[in-house]
Amino acid sequence: MSSKHDAADPRAAIAAADEALSAALDARATAVRELLEYRRLHADTYVPMTDDASIIRQARERAQSFPAAEVEAVFREILGATASLEAERRVAHCGGGFAELAARRHFGHAATLVCFSDVEAVIEQVVSGRAAFGVLPLETSSDGAVTATLNGLATSEVSICAERTLAAEYHLLSQTGNAADVEKVYGPAPALAAAERYLLTNFPRATLLDVPSLHVAAELALTDHGAAALGVDLDECAGLRTLAESVQDERDRQTRFAIVGRELPSRTGRDRTVIALAVGDRPGALHAILAPFADRAINLTRLESRPARRSGIRYRFFVEMDGHLTDRSIVTALDRVRDLCPVVKVLGSYPRPD
Numbered sequence: 001m002s003s004k005h006d007a008a009d010p011r012a013a014i015a016a017a018d019e020a021l022s023a024a025l026d027a028r029a030t031a032v033r034e035l036l037e038y039r040r041l042h043a044d045t046y047v048p049m050t051d052d053a054s055i056i057r058q059a060r061e062r063a064q065s066f067p068a069a070e071v072e073a074v075f076r077e078i079l080g081a082t083a084s085l086e087a088e089r090r091v092a093h094c095g096g097g098f099a100e101l102a103a104r105r106h107f108g109h110a111a112t113l114v115c116f117s118d119v120e121a122v123i124e125q126v127v128s129g130r131a132a133f134g135v136l137p138l139e140t141s142s143d144g145a146v147t148a149t150l151n152g153l154a155t156s157e158v159s160i161c162a163e164r165t166l167a168a169e170y171h172l173l174s175q176t177g178n179a180a181d182v183e184k185v186y187g188p189a190p191a192l193a194a195a196e197r198y199l200l201t202n203f204p205r206a207t208l209l210d211v212p213s214l215h216v217a218a219e220l221a222l223t224d225h226g227a228a229a230l231g232v233d234l235d236e237c238a239g240l241r242t243l244a245e246s247v248q249d250e251r252d253r254q255t256r257f258a259i260v261g262r263e264l265p266s267r268t269g270r271d272r273t274v275i276a277l278a279v280g281d282r283p284g285a286l287h288a289i290l291a292p293f294a295d296r297a298i299n300l301t302r303l304e305s306r307p308a309r310r311s312g313i314r315y316r317f318f319v320e321m322d323g324h325l326t327d328r329s330i331v332t333a334l335d336r337v338r339d340l341c342p343v344v345k346v347l348g349s350y351p352r353p354d
Helices: 010-041 052-062 068-083 098-107 119-128 147-154 189-194 196-202 214-222 285-295 328-340
Strands: 090-094 112-116 133-140 159-167 171-174 184-187 207-210 227-231 241-244 254-261 271-278 300-310 313-322 343-351
Touching (some): 010 068, 052 068, 052 343, 068 098, 090 098, 098 112, 098 133, 098 159, 098 254, 112 119, 119 133, 119 254, 147 271, 147 300, 147 343, 171 214, 184 214, 189 207, 214 227, 271 328, 285 300, 285 313, 285 328, 328 343
Parallel strands (some): 090 112, 090 133, 159 343
Antiparallel strands (some): 159 254, 171 227, 271 313, 271 343, 300 313
């Protein structure tokens, strides 16, 4: 009869898997360094890395026992860490809060995140090369597309290379985790407004204090026994305990963020393309420019207009569609549209999020 010592020890299998994982991480880092050296020796030939979206999709398809929902988070950290071997990955984002959370989830903790006050500043950082990427609010489920972002993309040389959608959730945190201790609540004005009904109902005697950012709110709550802070990322609030999750008054709100850079990703077969069109002010003009897409069975998923700040053009139309800029159907459709429109600009062509 076999003793328990003769049976395979599951801990040994775990240790072997950990060893293999460590070896795989080292192998990837080595391969990235070899690619960088190849680029240095063959400077006239640019060899791109496989795009992150394809890597993550393939990893998700291969995973069987590992929790599928966590595959992307793990690979984002690995990809971000090995990307930092090439150079510091500096990412500009707009306003902090959810934009910072979107940047962290997309690029991992190896990236250096820098906050700017408005869309124009983020785009300027990317255009100038001072940031490798930018993260901009593209659309909210409550108010629709963000005009400043659309106009900024339409008038600059940056392109959407990915997108990220987050649930717009605020959490209440404090040093003690005891609701009875809360005498004041810190948060930026938009966060306090989003959770105002909850706070007035559950903490009627607490003073609501407007501060410049969620970071400032967390720092104040860390040093004040009687304070709580509104936050958006439980993992980033070290030292604070959770009083309540999802305290915003409106449920199921989401914000879609555009990840912008200076290059367009390669075709994956599951892509999205966004364009801006300046349409002439004449009857049937919009119908005429949409017909080439319908004729080629291209699925348009979004169409909206914004006033165009340009003489002779009243409105600029923004169109989202399924497919990549290099797909033959989109190439021929855009060729026809360019014959009909004074301005056609591609704002992005990138892997469609799952």
